[in-house]
Amino acid sequence: MRKVLKERAKKSGLPPGTPVFIGEKRTEAAKITVIEYDGTRLQESVLEDVSECIPYKDSTAVRWINIEGLSRPDVLEKISGCFGLHPLVMEDILNTDQRPKIEDYGEYIYVVLKMIHYQNAKSEIVTEQISLILWKNHIISFQEGIEGDVFNSVRERLRNEKSRMRKAGADYLAYSLLDAIVDTYFIILEKLGENIEVIEEELVSHPTPQTLQALHQLKREMIFLRRSVWPLREVISALERGESALIRDTTRTYIRDVYDHTIQVIDAIETYRDILSGMLDIYLSSISNRINEVMKILTIIATIFMPLTFLAGVYGMNFKYMPELEWHWGYPLVLLFMLMIGIIMMVFFRKKRWI
Numbered sequence: 185m186r187k188v189l190k191e192r193a194k195k196s197g198l199p200p201g202t203p204v205f206i207g208e209k210r211t212e213a214a215k216i217t218v219i220e221y222d223g224t225r226l227q228e229s230v231l232e233d234v235s236e237c238i239p240y241k242d243s244t245a246v247r248w249i250n251i252e253g254l255s256r257p258d259v260l261e262k263i264s265g266c267f268g269l270h271p272l273v274m275e276d277i278l279n280t281d282q283r284p285k286i287e288d289y290g291e292y293i294y295v296v297l298k299m300i301h302y303q304n305a306k307s308e309i310v311t312e313q314i315s316l317i318l319w320k321n322h323i324i325s326f327q328e329g330i331e332g333d334v335f336n337s338v339r340e341r342l343r344n345e346k347s348r349m350r351k352a353g354a355d356y357l358a359y360s361l362l363d364a365i366v367d368t369y370f371i372i373l374e375k376l377g378e379n380i381e382v383i384e385e386e387l388v389s390h391p392t393p394q395t396l397q398a399l400h401q402l403k404r405e406m407i408f409l410r411r412s413v414w415p416l417r418e419v420i421s422a423l424e425r426g427e428s429a430l431i432r433d434t435t436r437t438y439i440r441d442v443y444d445h446t447i448q449v450i451d452a453i454e455t456y457r458d459i460l461s462g463m464l465d466i467y468l469s470s471i472s473n474r475i476n477e478v479m480k481i482l483t484i485i486a487t488i489f490m491p492l493t494f495l496a497g498v499y500g501m502n503f504k505y506m507p508e509l510e511w512h513w514g515y516p517l518v519l520l521f522m523l524m525i526g527i528i529m530m531v532f533f534r535k536k537r538w539i
Contacts, residue, residue, distance in 0.1 A: 214253035220245050221342055223351045246354050247322040248342075250335075254278055254328055267324065269317070280313040280328045284415040286422045293318045293430055295358075295419060298412040299327070299334055299365050302375045309372060309405050311412065314365065318358045318430055325361065334368045335361060355435045362420070363442050369413065369449045373456070376405065380459060387463060391470050399464055406457045413453060417446050484539055488529050492522045 216231040222245045254260065257278060264274045273294050276282055284297045295316040303310055312333075315326040327333060338360045341347045349356060379402060386395045420443040424436050431439070499508070499518060508514045533539045 214251055214259050217250045217252075218247060219250075219339070219342060220247040221350055222246065226342060226345075226350070244321065246352075246357060248354075248357060249322065249324045250327065251324065252327045252329065252333075254280065254326060260326070263324070267317075267319075273317070277315045277326050282313060284412065284419050286419045288426065288428055291319065293423075293428055295362075295423075297362070297365060297416055297419060300368060300372050300409075300412065301332075301334075302372050309408065311408070314361075316358060316361060318354060320430060321354055323354050323357055323361070334364050338364050352435075353432065355431045356438070358431075359435055359438045359442065362423075362439070363445070366416075366442055366445045366449065369409070370445075370452075372409070373449065373452050376402065376456060380456060380463070383463060387466050387470060391467050396464075396467055399460060399467060403457070403460050403464075406453060406460060410450075410453050410457070413446065413449050417443070417450060420446050480538070484533060488526050491525050491529075495522055 218227075218229050218231060220227045220229075225245075251260075251263070254277065257274075260274055260277060263269070264271075268291075270289060273287070273289070276294070276296060282296045285295075287294045295318070297314055297316075299312045299314045301310045301312070302308075312328045314328075314333075317324045317326075338349075338357075341349050341360070344350070349360060379398070383395060383398050383402070386392070420439060423431060424439045424443055495518060499506075508518075511517070530539075
């Protein structure tokens, strides 16, 4: 957060709409792919230069232009000039710490949301900002990174000639992209649920400081997911209930299904957060109980040895006239007496169920 605020401070004093990239700097060149299709044909291509996007602007077929990599504002400025994007839209695209939102500019709809991956190697969640711009016949998607996305299922459906998507419009494609992103949240929650189960077993058997660290890590991930998903509910609701002519009524029915999925994700996140809070309390109680058990044992040992120490202290005094010092059986009698005291105290503690 501190790093993001520091980068945002660079924009201080600049005019609104100034394209300044805020996010992780990357050296790779932007990758531009285009999928153009209708009911009878499908064409996929990779563009070498952003100027090659211009012919697709006036195409009558549905087309999906996907741009991966945002670290070069000059490339995005050419896109903006070609498709007539508002300067504030370009500013929001380059700011990769945007809150999920939707803005209707009449001719097009601008949507921002978070695409989330789970890296099994590092056991951590990786986020990436996705910006979608919907026109009547085409969509432009801007991805923060170039390590891949969650849209492979959408591409496979487009390659299928019998797919409903091939006969639908750009609004249905936008729904499919949103649905693919939201469905990925369920995969993330499943992974987090497995991690929670592992930590629960550790809490029951043998909690360690590493268990507490894992708990805090999961709590941070849940806070991050909540921050990414809660605003998305408003975005999906606005798409479903909006009055934009770019989204047909038949598509709104499918968007309503995405809204239901979003609510399920939010409910799961809230449930996991409650579980983690309870697990943290269990961990603290477990550690406290372990400390209490140790202190109880130490207290019992100290209590048993108190009278024995008293006797040893009395007979350790170097007075000349102590009658017991001259007894032939004095030493074994004192040891036997001390042993009897310890046994009596142990029996008393067990009777009281203190041990």
